[in-house]
Amino acid sequence: xxxxxxxxxxxxxxxxxxxxxxxxxxxxxxxxxxxxxxxxxxxxxxxxxxxxxxxxxxxxxxxxxxxxxxxxxxxxxxxxxxxxxxxxxxxxxxxxxxxxxxxxxxxxxxxxxxx
Amino acid sequence: xxxxxxxxxxxxxxxxxxxxxxxxxxxxxxxxxxxxxxxxxxxxxxxxxxxxxxxxxxxxxxxxxxxxxxxxxxxxxxxxxxxxxxxxxxxxxxxxxxxxxxxxxxxxxxxxxx
Numbered sequence: 001x002x003x004x005x006x007x008x009x010x011x012x013x014x015x016x017x018x019x020x021x022x023x024x025x026x027x028x029x030x031x032x033x034x035x036x037x038x039x040x041x042x043x044x045x046x047x048x049x050x051x052x053x054x055x056x057x058x059x060x061x062x063x064x065x066x067x068x069x070x071x072x073x074x075x076x077x078x079x080x081x082x083x084x085x086x087x088x089x090x091x092x093x094x095x096x097x098x099x100x101x102x103x104x105x106x107x108x109x110x111x112x113x114x115x
Numbered sequence: 116x117x118x119x120x121x122x123x124x125x126x127x128x129x130x131x132x133x134x135x136x137x138x139x140x141x142x143x144x145x146x147x148x149x150x151x152x153x154x155x156x157x158x159x160x161x162x163x164x165x166x167x168x169x170x171x172x173x174x175x176x177x178x179x180x181x182x183x184x185x186x187x188x189x190x191x192x193x194x195x196x197x198x199x200x201x202x203x204x205x206x207x208x209x210x211x212x213x214x215x216x217x218x219x220x221x222x223x224x225x226x227x228x229x
Contacts, residue, residue, distance in 0.1 A: 033216060042119075042206050042219030043160075056215060091160065093217075101148065101167070104217060106160035 002026070004107035006092050012113045013082045021077045021110045025094030032075050033104060034067055035091040043091050049075060082114045117142045119209050121220035128197045129228050135182075136192045136223045138207030146212030149183070149190045154204040154222070163205070166190065194225075202227045 005024045013019050025032050031050050035043035036059075045059040051072035060067070064083075069075040079086055089111045093104040118141045128134035140149070151163040166174045166183050173181050178198075182191045194201055204224050208217040 031215065035217075040221075042208075042221050043217070044219070045216035048215045050215075059216070093160075103150075103162050103165060105162075106152075108157065108159045 004092055004094055004105055006090075006107040006110050008110060009108065010111050010113075012115065014115055015082060015084060017082050018078065018080045019082055019112065021079075021090050021112070023075045023077070023092030023094075023107060025073065025075070025092070026105055027073075028096070029094035029105075030072075030097045031095045031102075031104075032069060033093040033095075034075070034077050035093065036061075037089040037091055037109070039088070046077070046090075079112075082112075084114050087112055087114045117144075117209050117211060117218050119207050119218050119220040121207055121223050123223045124221070125224045125226070127226045127228060128194070128201075130197055130199060132197055133193060133195045134197055134225065136194075136205050136207075136225065138190045138192070138220060140188050140190065140207070140209050142188070142209065142211065144211050144213075148210040148212075149181075150208040150210065150217065151179070151181070151190075151192045152206045152208060152219075153201075154206060156203070160206070164192065197227050199227050199229060201225060 034046040037043040047067045048056040049069045064080045066078045089109040091109045092107045095102040095104045147168045149166045164176045178195045204222045206222045207220040
């Protein structure tokens with residue numbers, strides 16, 4: 001079946017612009033995760049949903065970052081007033097029910113460049 | 116707080132040879148899970164192998180195996196009969212028994228020489 005998909009794959013934004021990144025998880029997967037991967041680094045956790053409920057947003061770096069999953073499937077990560085330090089690859093992952101024993105399946109990521 | 120350390124930023128191996136990638140972690144939990152993910156240049160993260168901390172037996176997946184030393188908090192990945200397609204970034208990751216998100220190391224870039 002289809003894996004996790006993300007769009008757009010690449011995004012160039014001018015500093016101060018708002019951006020929206022989309023994640024389509026594997027069909028039926030309950031849990032959805034967002035990670036931020038800076039160049040040359042490992043991914044870092046941003047936020048986590050179980051269905052439409054955002055259970056953990058402790059990794060969001062500032063109040064300019066906002067994520068939603070209103071119908072428990074597709075999720076959008078929004079970054080307001082982008083800054084150069086927001087340049088990174090944003091990875092989305094999903095798992096069947098989000099239990100700690102489950103493997104997370106990753107999408108290809110969205111590479112964001114803020115100029 | 117849990118941490119994951121990969122001390123080898125880059126490694127190189129000759130095709131058909133064996134290579135071991137190192138990973139250490141720090142946690143006070145007794146129930147947790149460890150993973151190795153592969154990230155090729157296309158950037159899609161792919162699970163290579165996983166290990167449950169309560170299992171003493173080391174996980175194996177075809178040419179990939181781990182050496183899990185719980186007391187030493189060490190979780191190394193051995194790749195046997197290396198192939199050109201194994202060239203990628205490899206990330207070690209930790210998942211606590213009560214948490215949802217993965218904690219990643221900084222990665223090891225593996226090159227495979229023909």
